[in-house]
Amino acid sequence: MENKLNNIINKSRYITKEGEVATYIPSLGKANSTDLGICIADMEGNIYKSGNYNKKFTIQSISKTISLMLALMDNGKEVVFDKVGMEPTGDAFNSIIKLETIMPSRPLNPMINAGAIVVSSLLKGKDKDEKFSRLLNFMRKISGNDKLDIDEDVYLSEKSTGDRNRAMAYFMKDVGIIEGDIEDILEVYFKQCSIKVDCIDLAKIGLFLANKGIIPGTGEQIVSEHITRIVKTFMVTCGMYNGSGEFAIRVGIPAKSGVGGGIMAAVPHRMGIGTYGPSLDDKGNSIGGYKLLYELSRELNLSIF
Incomplete structure (x- = not known):
């Protein structure tokens, strides 16, 4: 398998030159645009990288x-989906336009920034520190990595440049979608986005989802199968921003991307996959990671459709 991954990496690295690293968060602009990596964690306990x-x-x-996942466990789906919708947007992940033009005025799904800020506002905790601590510890548990922590430089960079997110959050408070102190909610959101990971961490999180919320190896059910099904469905319909439909057709794997260059994918009953390539396409997805998943899906017949 690692020979196969080596071949796919070598075959795909050229495409990193066709994208650009994110610079709207200044700290992300320091990444090496030609980096490209992949990890697979499967049900049998194998790690290939x-x-x-x-x-x-x-x-x-x-x-x-x-x-x-945490907000659904804390509140139940009725509360969460009263505040945020379930539909793809067709717009960029940081678009504000539909917040004002649709009624009721709520984010269309939890995978765009506005929806994710609402989700962060629903996390349980007596204050912002407890809320973030619960989220970080949850992430540590499902990834099997108790050393996960934030990148302080990226967090401060996000906080200092996050005016569009502030605009969305204050608008949503004005129309009654968000309750609580906006700056505290945004601190949780900025910090959760600034947690440092690698491809192995993402592959293990993907495997956790692929295994229906059960920690592989221990058999411990951390999240209900129903919640993991909801999350994987959002990954298919909204996980690759406004390129999700094309990705579903071409690759066919539940996946979620981030502008830091990562993609986390979950192949139900089979494996989790983590990729890294900070060079992004015009939709904000890793151009190299997309290519790796496309090639891997074709070679291993991973599409769920």
Whole structure:
């Protein structure tokens, strides 16, 4: 399998030159655009890896899948989906336009920034520190990595440049979608996006979802099968931003991308996959990671459709 991954990495690295690293969060602009890595974690306990699989990067929007699981466990789906919808948008992940033009005025899904901010506001905890601590510990548990923590530089960079997210959050508070202190909610959101991971961490989170919320090896059910099914469905319909439909047709795997260059994928009953490539396409998806998943899906017949 690792020979296969090595071949796919070598075959795909050229495409990193066709994208650009994210610069709207200044700290992300420091990444090496030609980095490309992949890891597979399967049900039998095998870990296969290749390329720059151990390069650390921030999880960014992939964290939306994890906060959604926790919010659903904290509140139940009726409460969560009263505040945020279930439909793809067709717009960019940071678009604000439909918040004002649709009624009721709520984010269309939890995988866009507005929806993820609402989800973060629903996490239980006496204050912002407890809320983030619960989220971080949850992520540590399902990834099997108790050393996960935030990248302080990226967090401060996100906080200082996050005015569009602030605009969306204050608008949603004005129309009654969000309750609580907006700056506290945004601190949780900015911190969750700034957690450092590598391809192995993402592959293990993907495997957890592929295994219906059960920690592989221990058999411990952390999240209900129903919640993991909801999350994987959002990954198919909304996980690759406004390129999700094309990705579903071409690759056919539940996946969630982040502008830090990561993609986390879950192949039900089979494996979790983590990829890294900070060079992004015009929709904000890793151009190299997309290519790796496309090639891997074709070779191993991974499409769920």
